[in-house]
Structure formats: structure tokens, C-alpha cells
Amino acid sequence: MRQGFYKLTGVVLKRHETNEGDIRLYNLFRDYGPQWILAPGAARGRRRFGGATEPLIWGHFGCYKSPKQLYLRDIEVKEDHWKIRSNPDKLERAMVWTNLLTKYLLPLQPCNEVMAIFYDSLCLLERDIDESMIEWRFLYRWMKRWGLAPELIRCASCGKEVTTAYWDGDVVFCEECRSNTDELIIPKEELREMVFAFTLPRESLVRWIQRVELRANYVVYNRKLRDILRLSLA
Ligand SMILES: [Zn+2]
Known part of the structure; x- marks a missing residue:
């Protein structure tokens, strides 16, 4: 991935807040595979991205790729899977799947077909x-x-x-x-x-x-x- 601005389509698999108030997301992106994306300071004060950084959120992620990091700039949510996220049993099930994907998909390796299978499963889980x-x-x-x-x-x-x-x-x-x-x-x-x-x-x-x-x-x-x-x- 070269330095510059990107609009990436993907889904949040994992979300992590650092002690410094940053949000780190592990996203699965179409054509770019799974990777970490950093939103500096996003967990502090007025939370910049609202609920859009939760796991299972699908959307277009505006990013900037620096030589070292991928930074999050904005999110356009396309699908929030609220029926899953508002139901503890369904959410737990979906988290089992995101954990498997996090564990077994190779970082930075595109895997669009697995992403489509995951999307299909979430639609059924709803x-x-x-x-x-x-x-x-x-x-x-x-x-x-x-x-x-x-x-x-x-x-x-x-x-x-x-x-x-x-x-x-x-x-x-x-x-x-x-x-x-x-x-x-x-x-x-x-x-x-x-x-x-x-x-x-x-x-x-x-x-x-x-x-x-x-x-x-x-x-x-x-x-x-x-x-x-x-x-x-x-
Ligand atoms: Zn046989």
C-alpha cells in the first residue's frame, strides 16, 4: 500500500482503546485484507466517530497511509448490523466469528471471498x-x-x-x-x-x-x- 489517501470498504473486526485515548481498529478491507488502522485521540473528549468504530460496522473508511501507519480520517457507515449488536447472544456469536477471522486471515492479504461469506452469515444472523x-x-x-x-x-x-x-x-x-x-x-x-x-x-x-x-x-x-x-x- 503506497503513501496517500484511500477510501477503503470494509468491516471492523476488533476495536481497542489505548491509554493515550487513541482508537485502534482491526478492519477487514476489500482488496486490501485485514489491517490495523489508527484514530489518534478519537477516544478522548467528544468522541470523533461516535458509534461508527464498533465491531461489525461496515462502511467506507477514509484513510491516510503514512510510511508507517494507516490513519482513520472519516467513516461512512453502510451497515451497522444493529439487530446483532443489540442482542447479546447474537453479538457473542458474531464475536466468535470475528475472532476466528482475526486469528486466521493473514494481515494485508486480500480475501474478498471470505469477506463476502462473513457478510452473508451476518445477514442471516440478523x-x-x-x-x-x-x-x-x-x-x-x-x-x-x-x-x-x-x-x-x-x-x-x-x-x-x-x-x-x-x-x-x-x-x-x-x-x-x-x-x-x-x-x-x-x-x-x-x-x-x-x-x-x-x-x-x-x-x-x-x-x-x-x-x-x-x-x-x-x-x-x-x-x-x-x-x-x-x-x-x-
Ligand atoms: Zn467409499
Whole structure:
């Protein structure tokens, strides 16, 4: 990034106030990836940016890039996700996601597709939809982009279409190829539902969810995905 003025589109992942009264934001920017941005003195006296420096705020960030730092000049808020930020449970869930993004996205590396997946998940989180299922969609789509998500439709060993799935570590096997008895067994209907949950476009998902009763235990599956993420990127 060269020295000069920029208008960056992005979202606040983390917000930190220093003892000196500065605000430091860790933002995910389109085309520029995650990076720190400094607003000197913004936490003192009349707070210059109001609530616009809170996590989950999306907008256009006017910045100045000096040789050493990126400075915040102004923010034009496009989306504040108030329905999430005003609901403690939803906010906690979204913060789990921002923490994962902060931890695993490489600073200064553009990752627009993960940013779009994150945005999609926040839009769903605003609605009255099972939060664990949305988290499954978020993690699976992100990890699929990065080639880390286990293939769920075809067996990792023989390549045949899986009916009942046997999830072992970071791969899924069919009935014939399953290796031991410790795998997580996913019945056919659940597997179908899990695939729908990450493949359907957002609006179709919202309609689909009103017609079905969710069966899959996403809490368990999300934990498995997070384990893969941790082990792959450690
Ligand atoms: Zn097989």
C-alpha cells in the first residue's frame, strides 16, 4: 500500500482503546485484507466517530497511509448490523466469528471471498434462524474456499456418493470404506440438510428453513470444523 489517501470498504473486526485515548481498529478491507488502522485521540473528549468504530460496522473508511501507519480520517457507515449488536447472544456469536477471522486471515492479504461469506452469515444472523446452523454455513463455506472443508458428497476413499457418512478427522467415508468405529456417523437426511445449509443462496435458504425442521447437530459439526481449522493453520 503506497503513501496517500484511500477510501477503503470494509468491516471492523476488533476495536481497542489505548491509554493515550487513541482508537485502534482491526478492519477487514476489500482488496486490501485485514489491517490495523489508527484514530489518534478519537477516544478522548467528544468522541470523533461516535458509534461508527464498533465491531461489525461496515462502511467506507477514509484513510491516510503514512510510511508507517494507516490513519482513520472519516467513516461512512453502510451497515451497522444493529439487530446483532443489540442482542447479546447474537453479538457473542458474531464475536466468535470475528475472532476466528482475526486469528486466521493473514494481515494485508486480500480475501474478498471470505469477506463476502462473513457478510452473508451476518445477514442471516440478523434473522430468526438457528445460529449454530448459520455458523456451520459460515465455517464450511470459508473452509471450502481454502480447500480445508471435508468433502461431504463423495467418499474420500472410493469416490462414490455417500449416503450415510462417516466423518473421521478431516475426511468423510462411505459405509464400505469406513476405517474404525470412532467416526462421527451422519445419517443420510442430516447429511442432505447440512449440504443444503451451505449450498443454498441466502434467500432460498431463508425460505427452505421455514419449511424444514433442522435435525443435524451443528454444535458438534462446528466443533469438528474448528478443530480442522486449528490443526491446518497452526
Ligand atoms: Zn467409499
